[in-house]
Amino acid sequence: MVSKISMIEDKLKSMGYKLTSQRRLVIEIFEESPYHFTAQEIFDRVKEKSSNINFSTIYRNLELLCKLNIICKLNISSGISHFELMDTEHHHHHLICLNCGDMEKVDICPYNQLNKSKLEELGFVPTEHKFEIYGYCKNCSPNK
């Protein structure tokens, strides 16, 4: 019945979490697209698949997937949380258009070149980072 058991589903199972149809639907949406979604967008996409799901189920599953480092939460100016697949192979950040709100992935990252001496000095142990560039995308650029 299930043609493709994804690595994510295997991971959940192996950690003792159940594979419900709702949970599978949420995971499918992330797997189908390398993009990021709000809880609302996930809700809508599940509906499109003519399946039903409850908002609390979505939030509870997003929380679980975040906790397991399968997805991560992006916090952008709008105040609405966006979630996207944790992509350990293609580390990236985002360009965010101040006009149209579009968020484009870019595979640039300043972290490795960063001088970490300040962190050591402060006794701060880094585990992750976020880098966002705000501005105007190709379509919204004023000098276009």
Next chain:
Amino acid sequence: MVSKISMIEDKLKSMGYKLTSQRRLVIEIFEESPYHFTAQEIFDRVKEKSSNINFSTIYRNLELLCKLNIICKLNISSGISHFELMDTEHHHHHLICLNCGDMEKVDICPYNQLNKSKLEELGFVPTEHKFEIYGYCKNCSPNK
């Protein structure tokens, strides 16, 4: 009566905005501390000064100050907006502790060293950026 008219207040005046007591209280809080505040924290601090203020007034003023680039909005994982004085002299970013939630300012910035060719390629015109390092602060570090 007003002993120190700040540059911010001058700026507002010169742009045709009125200097109300509520607005002055909000600005004072930012001027008194190089730290960041939530709307709630600003509300509490104004109350401490035994002055009254309404939440909508706070939000409306924060919006205005953001628009005028006097303060800026920080978006962190919690989902609550934090605001801090725009500090053009001391550009900085934040270290955010995943345990206690503390946000520490650091004067490191990877932006200038960043190779911008990718942005040009994409036709993206950058205007600002955010860089946050998550991890564990000195007090919460596991290897302490």
Next chain:
DNA sequence: TTATGTGCAAAATCTTTGCACATTA
């Protein structure tokens, strides 16, 4: 069977808005 997950409804949080009244310039 039993631990885990879901749906539902309600609440909690944070933020925004309309409108009448108040205040600054």
Next chain:
DNA sequence: TAATGTGCAAAGATTTTGCACATAA
């Protein structure tokens, strides 16, 4: 006085939670 700002109350939006029922393993 005229434009701008505030308070109030209500609504919006997003997210969380308690509890009974449902389901995967």
